Amino acid sequence: MSDAYKIANQSNCYYLTFQIVDWVDIFTREIYRKIILDSFSYCRKNKGLNIWSYVIMSNHVHCILSSSKNNLSDIIRDFKSYTAKEVIKAMEKGESRKNWILKRFEFKARSNVRDSNFQIWTNDNHAIEIDSTFLFNQKMSYIHLNPVRAGLVENAEDWLCSSQRNYSGLKALIEIDISDL
Numbered sequence: 001m002s003d004a005y006k007i008a009n010q011s012n013c014y015y016l017t018f019q020i021v022d023w024v025d026i027f028t029r030e031i032y033r034k035i036i037l038d039s040f041s042y043c044r045k046n047k048g049l050n051i052w053s054y055v056i057m058s059n060h061v062h063c064i065l066s067s068s069k070n071n072l073s074d075i076i077r078d079f080k081s082y083t084a085k086e087v088i089k090a091m092e093k094g095e096s097r098k099n100w101i102l103k104r105f106e107f108k109a110r111s112n113v114r115d116s117n118f119q120i121w122t123n124d125n126h127a128i129e130i131d132s133t134f135l136f137n138q139k140m141s142y143i144h145l146n147p148v149r150a151g152l153v154e155n156a157e158d159w160l161c162s163s164q165r166n167y168s169g170l171k172a173l174i175e176i177d178i179s180d181l
Contacts, residue, residue: 006127007073013052013066013130015139018080019122021108024101025058026087026120033161035086036061039079041174047075051176053140055147056161062143064130076125084120136179 007014026032033056043049048069055062067075088105091098105118112119130136144167147159157168165172 007076007125007129009129010067010072011070012072013050013064013136014072015064015128015130015135015143016062016076017126018061018063019124019126020059021119021122022104023059024104024120026091026101027056027058027061027161029095031090032087035083035090037161037174039083039086043075043079044175044177047071047078049075049079051163051174052136052179053143053163054161054176055143055159055163057146057150062146064136064139064143080121084116084118087120088118140179 020026027036036056040049040051040054044051048067048071050066050068052064052066053062054064065076066072088102091101095101102118105120109116109119112123128135128139130139144156144162144164147153147162148156153159156162156164157170159165160173163172163176166176166178
């Protein structure tokens with residue numbers, strides 16, 4: 001297996017993409033976005049996760065993360081596992097698209113050897129190590145402009161589920177680690 005897009009240095013900063021299998025648009029619902037945001041906040045407060053930048057789109061999350069405890073891979077594993085379970089629980093309580101979505105997640109889980117009935121996240125995080133100020137700023141700009149490029153907002157700071165609001169001094173949904181780069 002290739003080492004490309006793997007987290008090799010657990011203490012460094014990485015640009016990451018967490019994608020929902022089959023590009024299913026689950027984050028159009030506030031309840032699922034809240035699960036992601038609450039989990040980010042928990043990991044930041046309790047596990048040493050540094051959140052430098054993020055955006056939640058309809059079917060994926062882009063972020064720049066690092067770990068103050070040199071265990072970024074472990075945090076991401078726990079984050080994805082927990083959020084997957086919570087999303088499934090929330091879906092089973094009252095999602096109008098539940099049958100269709102859970103069938104997609106169940107089908108994907110059958111192709112893996114993991115002990116799970118559903119898989120909501122793809123296995124790859126497309127991890128790119130941030131090794132320069134230029135790359136950090138380039139990736140942060142890409143993250144913040146994602147909703148603008150998608151035609152969802154005119155200005156990046158108008159997208160509520162983005163750290164651009166933190167950097168713009170606006171009311172944000174979660175605290176992050178502000179970069180001065």
